[in-house]
Amino acid sequence: EVQLVESGGGLVQPGGSLRLSCAAFGFSFSSYAMSWVRQAPGKGLEWVSSISGSGGRTDYADSVKGRFTISRDNSKNTLYLQMNSLRAEDTAVYYCAKDGLYYYGMDVWGQGTTVTVSS
Amino acid sequence: EIVLTQSPGTLSLSPGERATLSCRASQSFSSSYLAWYQQKPGQAPRLLIYGASSRATGIPDRFSGSVGGSGTDFTLTISRLEPEDFAVYYCQHYGSSRTFGQGTKVEIK
Numbered sequence: 001e002v003q004l005v006e007s008g009g010g011l012v013q014p015g016g017s018l019r020l021s022c023a024a025f026g027f028s029f030s031s032y033a034m035s036w037v038r039q040a041p042g043k044g045l046e047w048v049s050s051i052s053g054s055g056g057r058t059d060y061a062d063s064v065k066g067r068f069t070i071s072r073d074n075s076k077n078t079l080y081l082q083m084n085s086l087r088a089e090d091t092a093v094y095y096c097a098k099d100g101l102y103y104y105g106m107d108v109w110g111q112g113t114t115v116t117v118s119s
Numbered sequence: 120e121i122v123l124t125q126s127p128g129t130l131s132l133s134p135g136e137r138a139t140l141s142c143r144a145s146q147s148f149s150s151s152y153l154a155w156y157q158q159k160p161g162q163a164p165r166l167l168i169y170g171a172s173s174r175a176t177g178i179p180d181r182f183s184g185s186v187g188g189s190g191t192d193f194t195l196t197i198s199r200l201e202p203e204d205f206a207v208y209y210c211q212h213y214g215s216s217r218t219f220g221q222g223t224k225v226e227i228k
Contacts, residue, residue, distance in 0.1 A: 109165070
């Protein structure tokens with residue numbers, strides 16, 4: 001079964017750091033671009049970052065550029081999001097998502113992990 | 120950066136009715152780069168449509184997507200609303216920034 005499982009969320013103080021992980025199962029992980037998408041409480045979806053299958057290309061939303069780093073370990077079938085200098089406005093549910101191979105769309109999503117930035 | 124504006128913000132309809140959701144882009148782009156998602160409360164989003172008009176795997180044919188002539192107007196149509204279709208719908212542009220629209224909530228009238 002194709003599945004994504006996020007972990008690493010929690011409560012962190014403003015200015016702190018957190019690393020999210022997303023374990024992938026049931027597909028050839030290295031063949032697919034992957035993304036992080038977040039959703040603040042009661043708000044819509046916000047794309048955060050994406051990474052190519054090889055890891056050679058990364059893209060970031062302006063709101064997180066310079067603070068967040070996306071990476072992947074294809075030997076471990078795992079996607080990461082290192083979040084530094086966290087702000088209250090980073091509070092959200094963070095989803096990892098898998099891109100389609102021959103089309104543009106995020107066709108598999110994890111269940112999400114919650115990040116709360118508060119003192 | 121392309122901005123996607125969805126309308127209406129909320130659509131109040133009854134089961135069996137037709138729903139028409141709009142997504143307007145700030146500049147034109149290839150329809151290959153437009154996707155639609157459905158999200159229900161407490162759940163992750165689900166891909167409905169990619170390439171503006173192709174249904175994702177397992178999506179019923181009451182869901183359809185189309186493009187306006189200008190290349191900036193995209194529409195998601197649900198031909199006959201089923202109880203499970205009441206949810207929030209998002210469009211997305213698949214550029215280097217994979218921007219989402221702000222969403223349209225389809226609620227029961």
